[in-house]
Amino acid sequence: MSSSREPAPTAPVAQVLPMLGLAHLDRPFDYLVDAAQDADAVPGARLRVRFAGRLVDAFLLARLESSEHDGKLGWIDRVVSPEPVLAPEIAVLCRSVADRYAGTMSDVVRLAVPPRHARTEKEPRPPARTEPYLDPDPELPAWGDYRGGRAFANAVREGRAPRAAWQALPGTDWPQRLAELIGHTVAAGRGVIAVVPDQRDLDRLAQACEPLGERCVTLAAGLGPTARYRRWLAALRGTAQVVLGTRSAVFAPVRDLGLVIVWDDGDPSLDEPRAPYPHPREVAVLRSHQQQCGLLIGGYARTAEAQALVEADWAHDLVADRATVRRAGARVQALAEENRAVGNDPLVRLARVPEFAFRLARASLDAGQPVLISVPRRGYLPSLACAKCRTHARCRHCHGPLAMAPDHSVSCRWCGRADPAPRCAACGSTEIRARTIGAARTAEELGRAFRGVPVVTSDGARRVDLIADGARLVVATPGAEPIVDGAGYGTVIAVDTWAQLDREDLRADEDAARHWFAIAALARPAVDGGNVVLLADNDLPVVQALVRWDPVGFAADQLSARAELGFPPAVTMAAVDGTPGAVRAFVDALELPDGASVLGPVPLPPGVRGPAGGERTDRGRSVDEYERLLVRVDRRHGRALAAALTAAQARRVSGGEAGPLRVQVDPSTIG
Known part of the structure; x- marks a missing residue:
């Protein structure tokens, strides 16, 4: 059959990337384009080619007049779709990401380009939008609180490529601030990509961007293949100028890209679990450099990686002056834990929430303000130990950790098997105690202490996103803290802080700082009675950073320590x-x-x-x-x-x- 084929009259050679995922075959291969395929075989199109005797998926990278290969070239088997889904700038980005992370380009392309949905691809295209977007407030007054804030926004609007690390003020409505910046960029006719850690953050940002209408689309794993591909095509075809999404949205094919935003880059949800494991922050850095677009890395805390960009003069700071920070923030207090073993004992409630913290919580509740209790673990008693020798309580079948439910039954957190009579493998004792206390047990204890006050529990299994303002007690795990529909929490208390710091991990302090800055930002300003209580040693650098509200200084210290080590x-x-x-x-x-x-x-x-x-x-x-x-x-x-x-x-x-x-x-x- 191949003998009857005729090469395309112009540029008959196609550079093709087979989707093989093998390091020794991670390069383009040359194939011949049939004359019948000439119109459809455009750079970026999906193909099927024969490689080593089998048909494989591939993408067309470029059309050439001749090949440097001396041997006989094979033919493209078929053009699956003429839609140029792998845009040239995205192909260059994928190659750079693969080189940066020692991976293969085909693996990165799988992250960047969603699977094809043929029926969606053939739907009638909406008419091109001609009317410009009018910026509702081009002065961006809220960005004037940050040194260089307005200058950054104007530089993006003028087509330049500013890069900055933004430290959001405590209590600021960060989705609204980002929406203002996005609208400011779109008003200049430029596109925007904004990457956030999870669906809740995405929903909040999408709600703030509602005035953009169909110019803005969201991309997330929760969408079905049809909706996701339709929105992705809207960005590719230029119908949508703004893409909001989670990890892989950083690869979105937005036209005339003016700004890439990464919010809360230290969140573990942004860690890519698929090879070659690229982080959206680093992809955004590469994209900003290659496409000469603006970059904003924002958050309440700052990672050492973002600080490294600032100290290398590749990005600059967007921070408020100290007077503005003091006006916006709550009063932060810390406490040295007298005895860590007592703090782990569920029978000694006051060791976990001391008297002065109870007084602050009671005062906030009496004033009709909600109180947040941040607990590191969900469940009832999620970790148990021998009461005599303190050895971790383990399952006899799979060696997984044992946990206690509210009905006091003990079971394995890995295999689910019940253990009606747990026995210590080290000393043989049948007595057990709690190593950590979960949100459910904390809510039970505090419910007895604050009788008549509604108690709301929010964790990964039952997350509450929004609560009304008013007197209520909220017990939440990290990342599941509800937003108050009002001025914020009257008092925020972080308990069992040792559980976040006593981890054998390079990022333990950084992760703890990110969480504590985030919950402290949910409190009302000090002038309105807002208080934050951090039950941890005052002498710890991470605690002092929160007391001073100095995430930049803490990140600089972290970077310096890592450079030394x-x-x-x-x-x-x-x-x-x-x-x-x-x-x-x-x-x-x-x-x-x-x-x-x-x-x-x-x-x-x-x-x-x-x-x-x-x-x-x-x-x-x-x-x-x-x-x-x-x-x-x-x-x-x-x-x-x-x-x-x-x-x-x-x-x-x-x-x-x-x-x-x-x-x-x-x-x-x-x-």
Whole structure:
């Protein structure tokens, strides 16, 4: 059949990216374009090509007059769709992301381009919009509270590419501030991408952007394939100028992109679980550089990565002066925990919420103001231990952690098996105690202390997004705190703070700071009686940062400490996870750049799943005996390390090496 085909009259050679996902085949291949396919075979189109004897999906990258390949070229089997879904600038971005994270371009394209929905693609196109968007308030008065705020907005509107790290004031309506900036950009005829961590944040931002009408679309995992593809096509075809979404929305094909926004870049929800694990913040940085568009990384707290951009003079600060911060913020108080063991005991309620915190909560409730109690864990008693030797209580079947329900029954949090008579494996005792207290038990205790006051519980399983203003007690886990439809909480109390700080994780302090700044921002200003109580040691740097409301100083200290110790973002670090044999084979194939150092191998960090799904327990054993090897190099040589990792993967795969292996550049969890 191929002998009867005629090449296209012009540019008969197509550069094609087969979607193989193999490191040693991560490059374009040349194919011939049939004359009958000439009109449909446009750059960015989906194809089917024959590779190594089988049909595979592919994308057309470019059309050429001739090929540098000396051998015989194969033909494109068929053009699946002439829709140019892989726009040239997105293809360049995908290649850069793959190189940055030692991955394959085909894996990144799968994150960037949603699966095709043929019926949606063939729907009639809406008419092109010709009327301009009128900015309701071009002066942006609220952005005047930040040094350089209006200048940043005007630079975006004028077509320049400013880059900034924005520290939102406590109590500020951040969706409204972002909506103002988005409208300001759209009024100049430019497009915007805004990435937020989760669906609740997306809903709030979408509501604030309602005046933009059909110019604005949202993209999230919760949408069905039809709705998601329809909205994605609206951005590709220029019908929608603004895309709001979660992680993968950072790849949206928005035309004439003027601004990329990433809100709360430290939220774990933004960690991509699929290879090559790119973070939206880093993708936004690459896109801002390549497409010369503005970039805004915002939040109540600041990550060390965002601070590194500021200290490198690649981005600048958008912060308010101290007087404005003091007017906007609540009064923050901290408390040194006298005895951590007592603080863990559910029978000693006052050790968790001391008398002065109760007085503040009672005063707020008497004034008709809601009170927020932030608890690190959901459930009733989510973690148990032996009452005599303090050994963690474990399931006899799967070694998972035991938990107690409100009816005092004990069961495993992993396999769900009930244990009517738990016995300590270390000392044989049958007495158990609580290691941590969950939101349900906290709500029960405080409900007895504040009789007659409504109690609302919000956690990951039963999240409450909005509550009315008024006297009520809210017990919530991190990320599930309801928004008050009014002036905010009268008092915010963070209990069991040790549970957030006592983690074997490089980002423990940073994660705690992000959460505490976020809940403190929900309180009313001090002039209106707002109070924040942080039950933690006053001497801790993270506590002092909250008391002073100084997220920038805390991020700078974190960055300085990591530079001294040799951790990201001061260095580029790669984690190689796999079985001992697979890790050793990979290291043998790895040609390290100058100055690189190798750490390990060591067991996987707690909670990190292995390449095939095995998860390490907190007793230090891996279900499938996975190991982790760390490789680090100076930040200036990060690309060289990524290239070396990619080459080693290619040699490993082409050599037929077996065994599961995962390579992550700058992983979110190091241990």
